[in-house]
Amino acid sequence: MLPLLRCVPRALGSAVVGLRPLLQPALRPCTRPFGLLSVRAGSERRPSLLRPRGPCACGCGCGGLHTEGDKAFVEFLNDEIKEEKKIQKHKSLPKMSGGWNLEVNGTEAKLVRNVAGEKITVTFNINNSIPPTFDGEEESSQGQKVEEQEPELTSTPNFVVEVIKNGGKRALVLDCHYPEDEVAQEEEGESDIFSIREVSFQSTGESEWKDTNYTLNTDSLDWALYDHLMDFLADRGVDNTFADELVELSTALEHQEYITFLEDLKGFVKSQ
Amino acid sequence: MSLVLRNLQRVIPLRRVPLRQRMEAVRSILGVQKFDLGIICVDNKSIQHINKIYRQKNIPTDVLSFPFHENLKAGEIPQPDFPDDYNLGDIFLGVEYIFQQCKENEDYYDILTVTATHGLCHLLGFTHSTEATWQQMYQKEKQVLEELGRRTGARLHPLSRNLF
Numbered sequence: 001m002l003p004l005l006r007c008v009p010r011a012l013g014s015a016v017v018g019l020r021p022l023l024q025p026a027l028r029p030c031t032r033p034f035g036l037l038s039v040r041a042g043s044e045r046r047p048s049l050l051r052p053r054g055p056c057a058c059g060c061g062c063g064g065l066h067t068e069g070d071k072a073f074v075e076f077l078n079d080e081i082k083e084e085k086k087i088q089k090h091k092s093l094p095k096m097s098g099g100w101n102l103e104v105n106g107t108e109a110k111l112v113r114n115v116a117g118e119k120i121t122v123t124f125n126i127n128n129s130i131p132p133t134f135d136g137e138e139e140s141s142q143g144q145k146v147e148e149q150e151p152e153l154t155s156t157p158n159f160v161v162e163v164i165k166n167g168g169k170r171a172l173v174l175d176c177h178y179p180e181d182e183v184a185q186e187e188e189g190e191s192d193i194f195s196i197r198e199v200s201f202q203s204t205g206e207s208e209w210k211d212t213n214y215t216l217n218t219d220s221l222d223w224a225l226y227d228h229l230m231d232f233l234a235d236r237g238v239d240n241t242f243a244d245e246l247v248e249l250s251t252a253l254e255h256q257e258y259i260t261f262l263e264d265l266k267g268f269v270k271s272q
Numbered sequence: 273m274s275l276v277l278r279n280l281q282r283v284i285p286l287r288r289v290p291l292r293q294r295m296e297a298v299r300s301i302l303g304v305q306k307f308d309l310g311i312i313c314v315d316n317k318s319i320q321h322i323n324k325i326y327r328q329k330n331i332p333t334d335v336l337s338f339p340f341h342e343n344l345k346a347g348e349i350p351q352p353d354f355p356d357d358y359n360l361g362d363i364f365l366g367v368e369y370i371f372q373q374c375k376e377n378e379d380y381y382d383i384l385t386v387t388a389t390h391g392l393c394h395l396l397g398f399t400h401s402t403e404a405t406w407q408q409m410y411q412k413e414k415q416v417l418e419e420l421g422r423r424t425g426a427r428l429h430p431l432s433r434n435l436f
Contacts, residue, residue, distance in 0.1 A: 190278050190312055190362075223274050224296075227288035230279075240282035 070269050077266040084259050090252040096245050098237045107257055109249070113237060120236045121162040121171075124246070126254040129157035131180065155250040159194075161238055162202075170201045174233065178243070194243040196229050273308045273358050275299060281315035283368045287381075294385040294420065298392060301419045304349065309395075310362040311388055319366035334373065334431075335387045336364040337394035344397030346408045363391035382426050389416055390431035403436045410435075 093102065100111040100122070111122040130153050156178035162171040175198040179191035199216040202209065218226055233239065275295055277288050291311070299305050314322075316332035324330045340361040341350040352358050365388055374383045390413060398409035413430030421428055 190280070190310070192278055193280065193282065223276055224289075224292060227277060227292050231287050231289050234285070234287065239285060240279060241285075244282055 065272075073269050074266055077262055077269070081259060081262050081266065084255070084262065088255055088259065090255075093252050093256070094245070094248050096242070096249060098242065100237070102249075104253065107253075109253055111246075115236065117166045118236070119162075119164045119167075120238070121164075122159050122238065122246070123162070124157040124159040124250060126155055126157055126250055126257060129155040129250060129254060131156060153251070153254075154247060155254040156247055157250050158197075159246060161233060161236075163236060164204055169204055171204050172199070173202050174199050174229065176233075176238075176243075178247070192230075193240045196226065196233070199229065273306050276308070276310045278310065278312045280318065281313060281367060283315045284371045286313055286367060290381040291384055291388075294381060294424070295388055295392075297420055297423055298385065298389050298416055301416050302392065302396070304360060304392075304396070306358055307350070308359040309392070312362055312364050313367045314364055315368040316366060319364060319369060322364055332366055332369045334366050334370050335391040336366075337391040338362045338364070339395045339397075346396075346398045346405065347412060348397050360392070360395045363388055363395065365391070379426065382428055385420070386413075386417065386428050386431050389413055389420075400432050400435050406432060406436050 093104070096102065096111060098113065100113045103110040103112065107127045108123065108125045113120045133151060158175065158177050161174045161176060163174075164171045174196050176194050177197050178194050196218050198218065200213050202213060218229075275292060277292055279286050279288065295309075295311065296305075299307075299309065319336065320330060320332040322336055323333050326336065338361045340357070340359040341352075344350060350357070350360075365384060367384065370383055370387055371380060374380050393409055393412055393416075398405070398412055400406035400409050410430055410432045413432055417428040417430060420426070
């Protein structure tokens, strides 16, 4: 009888259960979606912490928690992964021009370049790097058009540039940001493509960031000094073109990591 | 007060300091250092867009000026009542267009300066819509660029020199 009941859609299944006489034990398409709540007194298959559980009632024989919800979740993830792979622009990460070497460690990417005795390192992390869109209300009222007009997601992470001269013991560290107000940027905004927020020196030997080192905040900085810092970066290959290419790289890495996450999630939901 | 440079384009590699140094000198020659001034560097596509919106001309150009104080007489220095009004406005420089027009024997930053000086004169009420107004503007640009040349050694000619 159980296999037949498993074919009943979930909503109908609950309705059937609801019509049963109160004293008659309810038959369920799958075991204990909510643990102890579904344990019946006197049941021969009552679980015990000290006793191994029986096989999954869905018939797969795995013996683990296996719900219709999980099944639907896995199906959803399959579709999502398929769709995401379909729209994936880069099957491998795009190359940066200018002789940058890329190292990726999970969500963190490091671009390294050596020029005339200087080592320039640019680090960014793709976590939380996609700015929110603010046109949700308008989209929801558009109904069908939402899917067609879905904007491409762009990853614009903060990035940190470290410059070390001739194997020196300290690095000049420049914390760079993309403008936060993307909407204004797309229109007639007057924000630079990227800006320097903070500048400090850090010891190359220490992995911990030292807050006791003086940090120059550019909010109230003399513009002439700011322009020198921007030219300093441009001379080391960190200019508007670099910033554009970094967005492309970061967006590709973010998408790649998202798909990997979805695959991991699918594997996790399926596994016992 | 401040001279703020923005570089919104990636077509032409641009160094900020050479342009700033020249334009700081121009501000000083014109006696407007105490006013804020924005210089925004854009590509052909952006300046064409702005030109279309504000001048109904759907073509790229070299410079567009947006004065903070409108209806100034030619050469009039504004006399603001409030500190926030010490602002001359913004100059949009079509750096891609200027680069394309720049001749081989010309220094690109000098030509940017000549163009920005023309834009700055517009912010101070100069126009070139008639021969009489053009004469005033041409003379002012010439005077400023000659003084700049004395300071830097460059020989610069006003952008408006062949308009009439």
